[in-house]
Amino acid sequence: MSDAQISSLLDQLIASILDDHAMACARPAQAGRLPSVRGAYILAIQLDQPQLLPLARLGEPELPAGLYVYAGSAYGPGGIKARVTRHLRKEKTVHWHIDHVTKKAAGIGALAFPGANECELVSRLTANDDFCVAVDRFGSSDCRTCPSHLLVRK
Numbered sequence: 079m080s081d082a083q084i085s086s087l088l089d090q091l092i093a094s095i096l097d098d099h100a101m102a103c104a105r106p107a108q109a110g111r112l113p114s115v116r117g118a119y120i121l122a123i124q125l126d127q128p129q130l131l132p133l134a135r136l137g138e139p140e141l142p143a144g145l146y147v148y149a150g151s152a153y154g155p156g157g158i159k160a161r162v163t164r165h166l167r168k169e170k171t172v173h174w175h176i177d178h179v180t181k182k183a184a185g186i187g188a189l190a191f192p193g194a195n196e197c198e199l200v201s202r203l204t205a206n207d208d209f210c211v212a213v214d215r216f217g218s219s220d221c222r223t224c225p226s227h228l229l230v231r232k
């Protein structure tokens with residue numbers, strides 16, 4: 079089971095993002111306790127096996143086994159809670175790039191950042207030497223500022 083690795087990655091993410099304590103962060107023990115407010119979230123995802131992503135426009139990249147970090151935002155009904163709950167479900171129709179990864183994850187943890195912008199989270203993490211882009215333009219098709227919304231822990 080991978081809870082310990084996910085937990086240590088979440089600790090590292092909190093330390094990387096919140097070093098100036100300017101953002102609020104919720105780290106729920108269970109997804110059901112995530113806030114239903116709008117804002118951004120981060121998923122900490124463990125892959126035990128390499129995964130080939132059937133994303134032709136991104137060149138069908140293969141993700142090696144490892145620990146991944148995805149930043150997204152939830153400004154629809156149900157806010158962060160509704161969106162992250164969907165990410166944690168294995169059974170779903172693939173809609174976003176990240177669905178290909180979450181369906182195969184060995185473990186997933188989540189952090190909520192009420193009122194925050196996901197691109198701000200990405201920029202804080204890429205400024206940290208511990209994280210780098212996993213796949214160029216992944217999850218950031220409508221984003222002009224980030225190289226990707228999927229990072230990997232080095």
Ligand SMILES: [Zn+2]
Pocket residue numbers: 196197200218221222223224226227
């Ligand atoms: Zn972005």
